[in-house]
Amino acid sequence: MKRFSLLLFLGALLSQPVLWASTNISQDPNEEVAVEEVDSVAVDSLAVADEVAMEPMSEAEAEEAAPAGFTQELKKRFIEGGPGFMGIVLLCLILGLAIAIERIIFLNLSTTNTAKLTASVEDALKSGGVEAAKDVCRNTSGPVASIFYQGLDRSSEGIENAEKAVVAYGGVQMGQLEKNVSWISLFIALAPMLGFMGTVIGMIQAFDKIEAAGDMQPSLVAGGIKVALLTTVFGLIVAIILQIFYNYIVAKIDGIVNDMEDASITLMDMLVANTK
Numbered sequence: 001m002k003r004f005s006l007l008l009f010l011g012a013l014l015s016q017p018v019l020w021a022s023t024n025i026s027q028d029p030n031e032e033v034a035v036e037e038v039d040s041v042a043v044d045s046l047a048v049a050d051e052v053a054m055e056p057m058s059e060a061e062a063e064e065a066a067p068a069g070f071t072q073e074l075k076k077r078f079i080e081g082g083p084g085f086m087g088i089v090l091l092c093l094i095l096g097l098a099i100a101i102e103r104i105i106f107l108n109l110s111t112t113n114t115a116k117l118t119a120s121v122e123d124a125l126k127s128g129g130v131e132a133a134k135d136v137c138r139n140t141s142g143p144v145a146s147i148f149y150q151g152l153d154r155s156s157e158g159i160e161n162a163e164k165a166v167v168a169y170g171g172v173q174m175g176q177l178e179k180n181v182s183w184i185s186l187f188i189a190l191a192p193m194l195g196f197m198g199t200v201i202g203m204i205q206a207f208d209k210i211e212a213a214g215d216m217q218p219s220l221v222a223g224g225i226k227v228a229l230l231t232t233v234f235g236l237i238v239a240i241i242l243q244i245f246y247n248y249i250v251a252k253i254d255g256i257v258n259d260m261e262d263a264s265i266t267l268m269d270m271l272v273a274n275t276k
Helices: 002-054 059-065 070-080 083-110 114-138 143-153 159-177 181-213 218-275
Strands: none
Touching: 083 159, 083 181, 083 218, 114 143, 114 218, 143 159, 143 218, 159 218, 181 218
16 A cells, blocks of 8 residues: 555656646747737838838928928018018119119120220321221220210310310219119118118007007017018118129229229320320
8 A cells, every 4th residue: 555655646746747848838839829919010010100101291291391491481581571561672672683783784884995995096196196096986885985085076176175075074974874873872771761660560560469468478479579570681681782782883983983084184195295
């Protein structure tokens, strides 16, 4: 009996590892299935994310996502400034630029090589006389050639009359060079003044809203203040642009006038020498 009970005890001990191994083996497939399910869900989520990322955005979404360019931002701010004063400021810019471009073209066409013209007139006086010199002036454009022609045309009446003709016609040529330049200076002064007027009106509207609401809230005054500042900025921009063109035109006129004065003195010397 003791041997039999001992054998039963040993058999029970030996059967326990086998049971533990069988239970572990039976649980492994379930765990593998669970792991496979988790992996499949993760792969599916990654695929969906890739598909969403690869989908093309619409034009509206692309425009919102893309950074605004300079022209788009300028257009947006111009519209936010209001059509009233912003339109008048834009008109000042257009008219000022039109006059400035016309003056620049006229002044460039009026610029001549004074040294070359003076040498040609002097050679013509020595070789062919006054008439030959007048022909040279007729074939040359610019205010300097016109002054030379007037002086040569009056040279037969004496040096004093020729000098008076040169001075008088020089004043006429200066008036033509400075034609419409005062309008540019007007637009330079008018553009920032209109901007400041828009600023004042915007601030008045902001305070009207505060008075109507009876409370000081940033949302009430933000719109009016923004409009006020935008009108000021655009007015200053217009004035700066036109000021650059204006200074260039004034410098160009001064250079041509200096050439006219030097050429007039040289012409008088040539007439005196030709008379002797």
